[in-house]
Amino acid sequence: MDHKPDQATATGTATASGTLSGRTSRTTCGRCGSTADGLPLTWACSVENGRRLYFCDTCARKHLRSIEGRLDSAWW
Ligand SMILES: [Zn+2]
Numbered sequence: 001m002d003h004k005p006d007q008a009t010a011t012g013t014a015t016a017s018g019t020l021s022g023r024t025s026r027t028t029c030g031r032c033g034s035t036a037d038g039l040p041l042t043w044a045c046s047v048e049n050g051r052r053l054y055f056c057d058t059c060a061r062k063h064l065r066s067i068e069g070r071l072d073s074a075w076w
Contacts, residue, residue: 031059 026035027043030053036043044060046053055063 027054029054029056029059031055031063 024037026037027039028035029043030046034056036056039045039054040057042057042060044055044057044064046055
């Protein structure tokens with residue numbers, strides 16, 4: 001007798017992670033990974049390699065010079 005795992009039940013509950021449609025979009029900090037609803041004014045935006053990255057207020061303050069210098073976060 002083959003017992004196959006039911007994939008429908010495995011994927012049926014995977015709605016909690018990173019869906020951009022339907023709900024208020026959440027912004028994830030590209031540095032520490034913390035999230036916030038929408039885009040707080042205190043967060044900083046940095047474009048790296050054509051991708052838009054956001055940083056929370058803590059990380060933005062900490063790395064303000066790096067962000068303003070448009071340097072990649074890879075070297076931090
Ligand atoms: Zn952060």
